[in-house]
Amino acid sequence: MTALSVDIRVDFPGFALEVVHGFEGQGLTALFGPSGCGKSTLLRVIAGFETSARGRLAYGDEVWLNGRRGLAPHRRGVGYVFQDTRLFPHLSVRGNLDYADKRAADLPARYGFDDVVDALDLGPLFGRGATTLSGGERQRVAMGRALLSRPRLLLMDEPLAALDTRRKGEILPYIARLPGVFGVPVIYVTHAIEEVTQLADRIVALEAGRVVAAGGVAETLERLDLAGVQGRFEAGAVLAGHVVAQDSDMHLTRVDLGGGLALEVPEIRLPVGEAVRLRVRARDVALALARPAGVSIRNMLEAEVLRVEVEAETAYAEVLLALGGQHLRARVTRAALRDLEVVPGQKLVAMIKAAAFDRQALPRG
């Protein structure tokens, strides 16, 4: 169900952001696109910070922007997690959290101060000054502070962009839990495809100020071979499954994809039965006519060719494959396709190295 309907335009010298879209009132929607595509600006328009915006914004029956007249940001009930956190330097961590909690005291809330503090492990940081925290700690406090303002909608602007890979890995699980645990719909701006596949329920892809694709993660990423948005090199597909076995000796996890198909991937530390989402880059998928013997590749899956897309003026082609009810993309050379005589409808074996999977995988409820 659409909760936030957006039909806005912002003009800058040499650039216009023009977006018409209905955002859903639950789960996490990734606002995805390359730097400079206008995704952060859109977030600022929704929050009410971009005063040059015009058009219409409505949250349910409540109009936030009508023409040029906008509702003041503090009346929208929108939480905002900034890339640079913007914790108040004159307050302690506790002071920052109280600032939000105090101003939301009269609102009905599904959760209390302690719930937020526990979920984000903020207790040990209470007495610290906002300026003494590490990057990851700052982001956790910023998320906690935003949640304590009891927002109806939580906007997050590349909260992981300033963090190194290890810190990202630490914060991701916290973000993944937000919509489910606190029941707050999240719009999450990012240009990192890994974050999209691990966190998002839906994607809205932006390019040069326009929405170029929107929908579920797997379908949308599949359609998005648009080089500008995703980048050729990163094109891929998302497979959903659940953990069926753990091999702690070999540090491998077996993921069932349904339809009798399964994958063996580097250890995912989740209990058996948990749902996971795995992203497979097209360049990591190889094709064979029959199951070869004596190779190191662990994952060989029966697949059916749906479509072949030849990239003009390059050595490459992409093959869209059906894998049970799911899709997979393979990026191979045009020469290989010619030699294998690949045509739609053909049965092939898709091969994926276990080492090709993104290291982080998160539970998907």
Next chain:
Amino acid sequence: MGSAMVAPDLGPLWLTAQLAGMTTLLLLLLGTPLAWWLAQTRARIKPVVEAVTALPLVLPPTVLGFYMLVLFSPTAALGGLWLKVTGTTLTFSFVGLVVASVLYSLPFMVQPLQSAFEAVGRGPLEAAASLRAGPLDAFFSVASPLALRGYLTAVVLTFAHTVGEFGVVLMVGGNIPGQTRVVSIQIYEHVETIDYAAAHTLAAILLVFSFVVLLAVYVLNRRFPIHAGVR
């Protein structure tokens, strides 16, 4: 009578302190909204307002004093109205001095505050708005604490500058003991009557006072913990 110091005349000192205190308080109330507006606005008249605010920095105090003397005169609109309402004149009175000092010291309050508010920037205010703080709430709970150094500088400089004023006072207030005879006028008076010892005493007090005040500003600017909350 050599040039040795003698006990200071407390009257002018006390009057000066009262004048500077009143002026600072009034300017804090008037200058803060003006500085806040200047720091936030994108209005086209902003440079005009900034220029008017800065005028006392470059105008000879006698020019400023002259215009105010004209404006305050009982035959002028403002001075006449004042006379009608209060039964006293604005010229050659303590109230007139306060009004004149407020204008004279305006840039010393507004400029440090404006820079401090501009240094705070939009970021923390947007954060406050996203946490349901309205503009006034955000001003008091976020912008002002973050601009604390600016306040300190502005208050100290305004007070000190008012203490040191001479030309405007002479034009608007004249030299009435207990009413308008502030320290700088008193020193002038002593020199005129060749009472160097008394002039020395007051001059030394002002010199030390000014140095201590400026030292305090620079020390506080270096060491004042704007990032509080750390225990």
